[in-house]
Amino acid sequence: MRVAVIGTGYLGAVHAAGMAQLGFETVGVDVDEAKVERLQSGRSPFYEPGFDPILAEQVESGRLRFTTDFSQIADADVVFIGVGTPQKADSHAADMTYVDAAVASITPHLKDGALVAGKSTVPVGTAQRLAEYVAENTPEGVTAELAWNPEFLREGFAVQDTLHPDRLVFGVTSERAEKVLREIYANTIEEDGTPVVVCDLPTAELVKVAANSFLATKISFINAMAEICEAAGADVTKLADAIGHDARIGRKFLNAGVGFGGGCLPKDIRAFSARAGELGAGHALEFLAEVDKINTRRREHVVDLARVELGGDLRGRRVAVLGASFKPNSDDVRDSPALAVAGALHLSGAEVHVYDPKGMENAAKVYPTLTYAPSAEEALAGAELVIHLTEWQQFRDLDPAALVGTVKQPIVIDGRNALDPELWRGAGWTYIGLGRP
Known part of the structure; x- marks a missing residue:
């Protein structure tokens, strides 16, 4: 199974390295060329205990790479969305610019059967809107679906929380989506006994x-x-x-x-x-x-x-x-x-x-x-x-x-x-x- 992670900030970069550490061929995609270049050289753009060794090891192994080319997600079975949702300058509402842009950028390149899994913290109702967008805009003959898998990373413990989370939440609309996410996280579910909460999209967004x-x-x-x-x-x-x-x-x-x-x-x-x-x-x-x-x-x-x-x-x-x-x-x-x-x-x-x-x-x-x-x-x-x-x-x-x-x-x-x-x-x-x- 191949994995792509859109966004290589604090959430995305750690998640991408974690996926590679779990054995998946992983590509991280970002529009920031300087950040991508730094990550591709095995160097982190931020400080997080324990992250640098995993990043360097996985890049060197070839399981993990970073790019600005969204077409590189074309062979990914699961595409995680891990971009930021900052506060709007003119209100307290979340700014969905980066999430919307990420989904729009990957949709033309999704392969048949791909699962888009959102990790970003978004206003409830976003996942359903994005699911409809993906369904309407994938290439002809391609069927892809969307799930929501919120992150619970604590800064200072992000590597641990990625590889050994205290719970997993799967917001899904099909048994197949749940099965794919369980396969992705099989190591922590089976070895750590991590509890899994399966729910609908709005509930997952609210968690x-x-x-x-x-x-x-x-x-x-x-x-x-x-x-x-x-x-x-x-x-x-x-x-x-x-x-x-x-x-x-x-x-x-x-x-x-x-x-x-x-x-x-x-x-x-x-x-x-x-x-x-x-x-x-x-x-x-x-x-x-x-x-x-x-x-x-x-x-x-x-x-x-x-x-x-x-x-x-x-x-x-x-x-x-x-x-x-x-x-x-x-x-x-x-x-x-x-x-x-x-x-x-x-x-x-x-x-x-x-x-x-x-x-x-x-x-x-x-x-x-x-x-x-x-x-x-x-x-x-x-x-x-x-x-x-x-x-x-x-x-x-x-x-x-x-x-x-x-x-x-x-x-x-x-x-x-x-x-x-x-x-x-x-x-x-x-x-x-x-x-x-």
């Missing part, structure tokens, strides 16, 4: 946005509790531990801090709300607007705390920011809380020095006016305030005692509640955690 909306709600809930804890003098980390022991709730995603970011959760909850409104069911997701507001409010709160700690005025004050990527083990700075806070500090007149192990090159493209340090220690040198915003292990491992003499004032705001308060306070630091006394 990803529903999951992300739930996670975003859980994060914003604990951040709302952090606001209450700060007002009451309570400790949100202990509160989270206590309610997390309830099996109905669970401890995961109950880490209060500066909030969520990245290329999925923020845009997905907004696009989901927008689509619900188009369907006449906008009232059902009104709570997501508050989820979004709470998340944004936590970023503003960190800036307010910084202003208080520096006497009410940030102008000319040197602040060290630890973190630029939206999460550790990633160089992704899309909607990054760390960069949002750093940018707001800079706009308030602070002299901001940022360090991130992997995200600084991308961060500099978004916020070129910030100062980027080559190490955490150099970012902290002379700082009047340190703000920890991305929970890289490297930052957790810092020795606060050794850093006291580096900074001008030993004050740290832990925007992720990931540092050890006793360790830092014991070393002479003023430690401020979010939602903690």
Whole structure:
């Protein structure tokens, strides 16, 4: 069985390499010539733990290749769509330009019996529209069908989530489509016992946005509790531990801090709300607007705390920011809380020095006016305030005692509640955690 993957961004490139790793002859297709050239040389255009060795191995083996020529999908039995669906500039709705263009580009080249499997996160109703397009526009004598197989990749764990997913969702309209997808994922289904949910197209489309909306709600809930804890003098980390022991709730995603970011959760909850409104069911997701507001409010709160700690005025004050990527083990700075806070500090007149192990090159493209340090220690040198915003292990491992003499004032705001308060306070630091006394 031959596989094609349209789109070689974060989702598409990892999925293509994963398919090759599972033994399928795979071609990745993208319109970005520079990206394709880099991938074809076995080099990743982004940072993802464990991805580079698999990419290089599979390209060298010949099972994996990349091209800008859509006609190269002509012998593919399954064509996955893995392009982006960014938020529209003029609304919260998802921009379907890239998905529509991908389907239009592959349809003339589909062979008889091919299965198009969408992985992109799309508004519910998209799959049916695209299925009709494929049926109407394939070459004469060619019959192809469309299924939806949403992705659930976590940045930092994308290789694991591709090769060993925690669940598989097949949105199909025929037994044959289900059979083809089961063959593609036979290794993980049979060896890992991965559960498979077979459903219709609309349900498959809703799974990803529903999951992300739930996670975003859980994060914003604990951040709302952090606001209450700060007002009451309570400790949100202990509160989270206590309610997390309830099996109905669970401890995961109950880490209060500066909030969520990245290329999925923020845009997905907004696009989901927008689509619900188009369907006449906008009232059902009104709570997501508050989820979004709470998340944004936590970023503003960190800036307010910084202003208080520096006497009410940030102008000319040197602040060290630890973190630029939206999460550790990633160089992704899309909607990054760390960069949002750093940018707001800079706009308030602070002299901001940022360090991130992997995200600084991308961060500099978004916020070129910030100062980027080559190490955490150099970012902290002379700082009047340190703000920890991305929970890289490297930052957790810092020795606060050794850093006291580096900074001008030993004050740290832990925007992720990931540092050890006793360790830092014991070393002479003023430690401020979010939602903690």
